[in-house]
Amino acid sequence: MKKSIILAALTLFIGCTNNKSETAKNTSTGTKEITLEEIWDGTFSAERMNALNSMNGDFYSLLNRDENGNTSVDKYSYSTLEKVETIVSSADLKDLDGFSSYTFNDDETKLILGTQFKKIFRRSFSGTFYAYDVASKKLSLIGKDIQEPLFSPDNKKVAYAKGNNIYIKDFSKNSLIQVTKDGKKNSIINGITDWVYEEEFGFVRAFEWSKNSRYLAFLRFDESDVPTFSMDIVGKELYPDQQVFKYPKAGEKNADVTLHMYTLTNRTTKKISLGDYEYIPRIKWSNNDAILIATTLNRYQNNLKLHKVNALRSSSTVLLNETDKAYIDITDNLTFLTDNSFIWTSERDGFNHIYHYDFNGNLINQITKGDWEVTNYYGFNPTKKTIYYQSVENGSTNRGVYSIGLDGQNKKLLSNKVGQNSAAFSTNLNYFINTFSTSEIPPIYSLYSAEGEMLKVVKDNAELKEQLADYKMSPKEFSTININGNDLNMWMIKPVDFDKNKAYPMLMFQYSGPGSQQVANRWNGTNDYWHNMLAQKGMIVVCIDGRGTGLKGADFKKVTQKELGKFEVEDQIAAAKKLAERSYIDKDNIGIWGWSFGGFMSTNALLKGSDIFSTAIAVAPVTSWRFYDTVYTERYMQTPQENASGYDENSPINYADKLEGNYLLVHGTGDDNVHVQNSMRMINALIEANKQFDMFIVPDRTHGIYKGANTRLNLYTKMTNFVEEHLIEKSNKTTEIKG
Structure with a gap:
């Protein structure tokens, strides 16, 4: 089944880097200053580029909107990039004013059109959906306020979820089957994931059709005993609404998740036994009509099993069992070949690589090898027996697109060697749209053949680059810094008029979460422009990816196991002290800021590194991993019952009495991810320690703190004023006194 257009096939990379040395001179000649x-x-x-949906053959489709507000699904040729036809337009649909998503069935004879969406959590939403027949141009209502409609492979039926139950609409018989009947809010969920699966395992639809359309496999979540979390939503009415949902915090009860198989011929459902497990993070049908592959994990997430589930016998056997001393990441890379052998990615040799197994779970060969990471798997072309993937084999700050034979031979770089390269392949893997950027080159979208021949530039953002030439833009100077025995990737932004004989205040920015990366050779995001604006005001901004971050191998990433916030904080503190030895850094005015995990880090850095950090901003921070969800937290920390010291010795709440500098704490009260409870507990600890601080509580905003007019502008104005007052102005006064 094709992915809906709302799941973008292309991603715009944000960030910024270049390969200039620390002493490089800025070549910017612009005079305009960046404003918030x-x-x-x-x-x-x-x-x-509009998010494209690859179609069968050498074609793709786009969702377009005309000047009259009509939406259409248009078909294009990969070889020419020209429009071939309009498949459907809302202008021709009497019963539908417009639509904002579409999904094809397998043979592209029908579409599901979606409208009137209502957001639920980060990835989930309900909406009104219609089935559209391309040949007859007939439009049929599937349902209102439903979730995740999915065509059966025989094109006769659509399965969907509503009210925590699963339904099947059979268009051939004009009938509706209710597969489950026990669904109940905050109790039983059928076919849709609970909050923690959606957030941490990254999927919403938890049902899948078999290739012959005879079976529907689905997950059932019994969250009856999961503790409930509630938030007041102030809104605009006289009384607030209360949002109540099940949220398993670290060490608490998870939903009981079970696998079930519905047989359409006799309308029966059977529960499938998978042995001992805690999570079922993926289900996927193999190329055998009767064999489903179910992935299970234990609670520590370091013991993964692929189960071969026989739908005919309602039984299962273990296909593959992989273990790790720390944890195993979940991906969507499992790919079955025509003989049911399969492609799998793993860190089993210390770096993430691609492997080939037979259908008995025996390793055929390791396809990619080396002290570098595969960062994306794009697919397998059976005709050419070729795999396409993305990796960092040209340096951890760069990403390139490659092809390689199934036998591990004939590896070829298909894209630019440096910068960020990301491919959106055609379904048949004959073409791809490459998105390329560096710290100095805005995103360029180009059409490539699968052999790596660049055929045509689609969009180059030349106007943006020309526009930015008028501004005081400072380049990111890339280097490494040796901290605690490791060469850590670093970028630095200096003022355009940088004077090596002057001492500048410094602000460090980081995220530092497991497997993350902030130091990458890619184009600007909004934070990069803000950092440049601060540089205009006379500040040096630095970012360092310390231990625990990604793309340098499993050992570097997993060293933080059971100690989130220990080594990461040590690296930021040590880096600040080492940078402070440079003559152009004002060692008395060094700050640090971050969001989410980065807010947790900046808070800890200020408290534990008070001898070097004078200022910190923490946005939506975790302040104790005891307050965060099971799946994410226990993956790295185990449970609080088993690892109390790991939780408490790295919680800033327990070090509130060490606050000596300037601290700004920001949080949205509608954050369903990192609850405002984290900041409230931090505030209480600071009050009890009689410490003064600044706080900015933003009503009803979620984790991103962006909804509503001027929300981000207001927030960044607050942060800018805080940085100016406590770092820039203070540093200037110190310089004047010394002068």
Whole structure:
């Protein structure tokens, strides 16, 4: 089944880097200064390609909107990039004013059109969906306020979820089957994931059709005993609404998740036994009509099993069992070949690589090898027996697109060697659209053949680059810094008029979460423009990816196991002290900031590194991993019952009495991810320690703190004023006194 257009096939990379040395001179000749208003009104936004959906053959489709507001699904040729036909337009649909998503069935004879969406959580939403027949141009209502409609492979039926139950609409018989009947809010969920699966395992639809359309496999979540979390939503009415949902915090009860198989011929459902497990993070049908592959994990997430589930016998056997001393990441890379051998990615040799197994779970060969990471798997072309993937084999700050034979031979770089390269392949893997950027080159979208021949530039953002030439833009200077025995990737932004004989205040920015990366050779995001704006005001901004971050192998990433916030904080503190030895850094005015995990880090850094950090901003921070969800937290920390010291010795709440500097704490009260409870507990600890601090509580905003007019502008104005007052102005006064 094709992915809906709302799941973008292309991603705009954000960030910024270059390969200049620390002493490189800025070549910018612009005089205009960046303003916060420009950052948040889209002045610096790069043009993007519409999210394309690869079709059968050498074609793709786009969702377009005309000047009259009509939406259409249009078909294009990969070879020419020209429009071939309009498949459907809302202008021709009497019963539908417009639609904002579409999904094809397998043979592209029908579409599901979606409208009137209502957001639930980060990835989930309900909506009104219609089935559209391309040949007859007939439009049929599937349902209102439903979730995740999915065509059966025989094109006769659509399965969907509503009210925590699963339904099947059979268009051939004009009938509706209710597969489950026990669904109940905050109790039983059928076919849709609970909050923690959606957030941490990254999927919403938990049902899949068999290839012969005879079976529907689905997950059932019994969250009756999962503790409930509630948030007041202030809104605009006289009384607040209360949002109540099940949220398993670290060490608490998870939903009981079970696998079930519905047989359409006799309308029966059977529960499938998978042995001992805690999670079922993926289900996927093999190329055998009766064999489903179910992935299970134990609670520590370091013991993964692939189960061969026989739908005919309602039984299962273990296909593959992989273990790790720390944890195993879940991906969507499992790919079955015509003989049911399969492609699998794993860190089993210390780096993420591609492997080939037979259908008995025996290793055929390791396809990619080396002290570098495969960062994306794009697919397998059976005709050419070729695999396409993305990796960092040209340096951990770069990403390239490659092809390689199934036998591990004939590896070829298909894209640019440096910068960020990301491919959106055609279904038959004959073409791909490459998105390329560096710290100095805005995103360029180009059409490539699968052999790596660049055929045509689609969009180059030349106007944006020309526009930015008028501004005081400082380049990111890339280097490494040796901290605690490791060469850590680093970028630095200096003022355009940088004077090596002057001492500048420094602000460090980081995220630092497991497997993350902030130091990458890619184009600007909004934070990069903000950092440049601060540089205009006379500040040096630095970012360092310390231990625990990604793309340098499993050992580097997993060293933080059971100690989130220990080594990461040590690296930021040590880096600040080492940088402070440079003559152009004002060692008395060094700050640090971050969001989410980065907020947790910046808070800890200020408290534990008070001898070097004078200022910190923490946005939506975790302040104790005891407050965060089971799946994410226990993957790295085990449970609080088993690892109390790991939780408490790295919680900033327990070090509130060490606050000596300037601290700004920001949180949205509608954050369903990192609950405002984290900041409230931090505030209480600071009050009890009689410490003064600044806080900015934003009503009803979620984890991103962006919804509503001027929300981000207001937030960044607050942060800018805080940085100016406590770092820039203070540093200037110190310089004047010394002068």
